Amino acid sequence: MEKYIAQGPPNGGDGGTGGNVYIQAIRGETSLHKLARRGILKAERGRNGQGRLRGGSRGEDLLVQVPVGTVVREISRYDPLAEEEAQDRRNKGYGRDLEDNDSDFEDDGRSVTDQTRKWRRDRWLLYPGSLPKSFSSADFPALPRPRRSNLVATEPPAPIRLDLSEPMDRPLLLAAGAMGGLGNPHFVTKSIPRPKYATKGEEGTRIEFRFELKLLADVGLVGLPNAGKSTLLRALTRSRTRVGDWAFTTLAPNVGTVVLDNHARRPSTSLQSQRARQEGREPRTNFTIADIPGLIQDAHLDKGLGLGFLRHIERAAVLAFVVDLSAEEDAVMALKGLWKEVGEYEKLREQETNAATQRAQPDEDGMVAFQPFESSISPGMDPEPLMKGEGDNVLDPVAGRKLPELSLPPISSKPWFVVATKADVEGTQEKFRDLQKYLRQVQEGEVEHPSGKENGWKKQVAAVPVSAINKAGVQGIPELIVTLLND
Known part of the structure; x- marks a missing residue:
């Protein structure tokens, strides 16, 4: 109120604007x-x-x-x-x-x-x-x-x-x-x-x-059930994933982070850090690993929830195929079996992509052919947009502003390597030598890429023997992964 005035003018302030x-x-x-x-x-x-x-x-x-x-x-x-x-x-x-x-x-x-x-x-x-x-x-x-x-x-x-x-x-x-x-x-x-x-x-x-x-993790662990993927993830990260002696212990991807720098204000002396500084970019301080649920035979036919598991493989930048050296099956055959499922799934994805590209595309005026029960944005993810028009053509209200479906590179073109687990078991040395020989032949082009694709990645295929439960042999895996990620 104003001085000497019993009831002054109104002086209530406006409310504040909400946060953005x-x-x-x-x-x-x-x-x-x-x-x-x-x-x-x-x-x-x-x-x-x-x-x-x-x-x-x-x-x-x-x-x-x-x-x-x-x-x-x-x-x-x-x-x-x-x-x-x-x-x-x-x-x-x-x-x-x-x-x-x-x-x-x-x-x-x-x-x-x-x-x-x-x-x-x-x-x-x-x-x-x-x-x-x-x-x-x-x-x-x-x-x-x-x-x-x-x-x-x-x-x-x-x-x-x-x-x-x-x-x-x-x-x-x-x-x-x-x-x-x-x-x-x-x-x-x-x-x-x-x-x-x-x-x-x-x-x-x-x-x-x-x-x-787009990417679930930098690295995806691909292997048969009970091959030691979860144990390997625990050995490389602080992840506390469930580990058991039965198949399908993991039913959903578990993601762990590998820290490459202890952030103690000390310059990193690793080769990848030195190379990154020479190339004028920041050295990588961490990367993520996804423990993808195990694949079984005919997983591409959705056996054992295979299609759901295979979709996660698309979201990894580097693939690490985990094979069990102590299993009765030969390590090379196990690797080929995993790649077969991945390759068949890739074929299914290519067929879906080809079918999508054959559909009528909107013209400059945003006119699309009428397709009932079809989503024009992303099937299964977005609601059906409202459309108005007459006849066989309808006007697409979001023409020119639609985000295309996720464009992911072919799985066979991604960098990959093999982690041979349970290498401390007696009698596994011969299996590992056979695995190394096969990978060397793949890299030199003497044998077909395990995916069956001519343009499959085979630049630097390596196999690392480890005993994940004892954390033996896992020290060199982070350096190998960073090299593949930077390439």
């Missing part, structure tokens, strides 16, 4: 498990306005950091402002005949929209000292029109489709915060010089996203 939601792809992140555990992510709400015309502080922004190679797809969106704006257009009678315009106004000259806004009592706040009955007796003015933050113009167009294949220097805005409420000075009139009401802030936008990693 940003996304950024960085190299330090290796998985999406943290986001999955958090579930719903929210930016902070704005603070309430205060007396003496002091506005509320804005809410704290939310930064979502994801690994490089993350694909972001919008599943659904709820924008209350968009719905309110659409309702206003309906109340104004957009699309009606011009001769009906007179019906959009009351006798006192106020529009139907203003009358509708007047009765939105849920959007108003009364002075803290007011009684509850004041809500029914107060004569509220027309509710102000919805307000949006200017940052909305910098949001990606909806539906959001992002392919974050490179590290980002700056975060990208996903959703701007909602505007805060208006204080009582905004509603001063000649008849009401001291209004005791204010508006609530706008409701924020809610968006549901699907985050998907």
Whole structure:
């Protein structure tokens, strides 16, 4: 209140704007498990306005950091402002005949929209000292029109489709915060010089996203059930995966991280670090390993959940085939059996890709041939987009803004090596020598690539004998993996 004036003018400040939601792809992140555990992510709400015309502080922004190679797809969106704006257009009678315009106004000259806004009592706040009955007796003015933050113009167009294949220097805005409420000075009139009401802030936008990693891990462990993959993962990382003497101990991929630098502020002396500095890039400090569930014969026919397991192999940059030297089956035959399943799965994927490319593509006007029950974005992942049109052609509303399906390199073209486990068992030396001989023949082109592909990767095929349970022989695996990752 002003000095010497019993009841001064209204001085309630406006509410603070809500926080924004940003996304950024960085190299330090290796998985999406943290986001999955958090579930719903929210930016902070704005603070309430205060007396003496002091506005509320804005809410704290939310930064979502994801690994490089993350694909972001919008599943659904709820924008209350968009719905309110659409309702206003309906109340104004957009699309009606011009001769009906007179019906959009009351006798006192106020529009139907203003009358509708007047009765939105849920959007108003009364002075803290007011009684509850004041809500029914107060004569509220027309509710102000919805307000949006200017940052909305910098949001990606909806539906959001992002392919974050490179590290980002700056975060990208996903959703701007909602505007805060208006204080009582905004509603001063000649008849009401001291209004005791204010508006609530706008409701924020809610968006549901699907985050998907192009690469599940840097390295994927591929092998038969009970070949020692989980034990090897525990020997290389601090992962505490379940280990047992029965098949199918692992039913879902377990991801562990191998730290190459102890971060003790000492320069790394490894060969890969020296080579990285010579090439002018940052040396790699860690990499991730995925323990992929075991494959059985005819896994490409979905036996033993084989197709689900084989899909994870596509998401690894380097493949490590784990063979058991102590098994009755020859190590070379075991390796060929694993590659057979991988090769057959690759053929299935090629057939799906060829079938997809043969479908009609949208022309410059966004016209596509009508295909009922077909998703135009990504089958099985995105909802069917709304389309409008006549005849056999329909108009694709997201033509030109659709994100193509994940483009992954052929499995046979990825670097790979062999880890021969249980090499400490007596009588396994001869099996390992036969395995080395076979890999040398593959590398020199004397025998066919185990996948059956002419362009299969065979640049530097190696076999490493280990005893994972004793952590013997595993010391050289990280250096080999980093070499393959950098190449």
